[in-house]
Amino acid sequence: MSVAEQSQTRPGADLRFAVIGAGMSGMLAAIKLEEAGFPHVEIFEKAGDLGGTWRDNTYPGLSCDVPSHVYRYRFAPNPNWSHRFSSGREIWEYLDGVAREYGIRDRIRFNTGIDRCEYDGAVWHLTTEGGETETFDIVITATGVLRDPVMPDIDGLDDFEGPLFHSSRWDHSHDWRGKRVGLIGTGSTAIQITTAMADEVGKLSLFQRTPQWVVPVENPEIPEQEKQALAKDPARMDSLYDYLADRFQNTFARAVVGDKEELAKVEKACEENLATVRDPELRAKLTPDYQAACKRLIMSDRFYEQVQKPTVELVTDRIERIEVNGVRTADGRLHELDMLVCATGFEAHKFMRPMQVIGRDGHTLDDEWAEANRAYRSIGVPGFPNFFTIVGPNSPIGNFSLIMISEMQFAYIMKLIDQIAEGRAREIEPSREATDRFNADIKDAMTGTVWVSGCSSWYLDKNGNPAMWPWDFERFADEMAEPDLGDFRMAS
């Protein structure tokens, strides 16, 4: 049966959906809603193209450190991944290919940011940046987490006369090869950039504020023969997906939420990796004073080799200010530069804001989340009926394949949507009591995680609470299996 035929028969086919964001999770929502026979779905995207983080980030060396064969939609296997951890470009091309194959690319309303969502007791009114207002029954936000770049608050930043940009806004009109490049930060991004640049840069000054633990992970090419075998046998891709997911879930993901034995293995691998740095002085500078995996663990089997290249200088003196032609450190030295890149991370706690969200009785999301971002099972917020979020607060980011997480969250959201579509409720939202209980459980469970073992990281919110999932994968799978309708307020 075609989607058009299905839409005439399925209950709730007249429901109007707004999907906000056309990154990995917004695309998923659009595809799944269409597949379920809902014909009235508008997809709003603030930027001029799809792909979210894989559109924004184009820096040298960009790849995903989740294995590609599990970093894909379950319904769209890809036999052609070039590497175990494929490049950012390849991931973007994969997403673009899926969008074309499922016919959603042409339906995305690009350059159409949503400024405001307001519930009037029956429907949601969405106002675009251009000032137009449209009405929807159900809103799904898929606005990502690592979206808004943070520039460092350093004196003189605007004085620098050469090219200066954030790592997620790479300016490819300036060639860095053979030049003197400054790179601020030593997170996952900066480590990938350093590794990629070391062989061809004139000189790279890597400004490190805090050393990082780096676990060595090989990134082999996938042989042609293996790609062909996978293409011929989709079941093989499924088994590979399951195998990789299982390995992730039973090793690293357990290590961070309290499995001491697994954490000890991670620590040992990091320490052995660090020991490969030959110069004791450099090794000392690269040695963290906190537990491995407290900050987002860096995965690279090449960083230490590359940071030891004569083209790279690790600068650990504090940056005092930025000047016309370089960076001045606290020891008085001026590091002269042709280009300066800030790999200084993202504002990870805004979620869909600064979009204004006004729920039942004029209650705003800004007020609701003034103290902390509290959602029920990451997908909904009390007082905001028929308003759902993919990869909302306390989603398991970083521990698993985020595409898998989005698929599980959206499957759960679909079951709530069914309640509306099938006429069992006009409004559905998590109850206050269930949301408070969920967040109290999260708070308790966080004490056993590595994220609160004493370091600063973007995982922690302004109160020092990790915005993460503090349990293992089984618990997530269990919670996402079926909505507990007793935890929801349903009004007809």
Ligand code: NAP
């Ligand atoms: P990040 O992890 O937040 O790192 C930001 C870096 O900038 C830190 O080293 C930080 O130092 C430094 N910094 C910030 N402000 C500074 C200042 N004023 N002066 C000096 N240094 C400053 O950002 P990111 O590297 O872009 O990574 C963000 C997240 O994106 C990662 O954690 C990961 O989840 C994701 N990511 C994933 C991949 C992947 O392969 N899957 C690749 C890249 C990024 P401190 O440590 O001292 O704060």
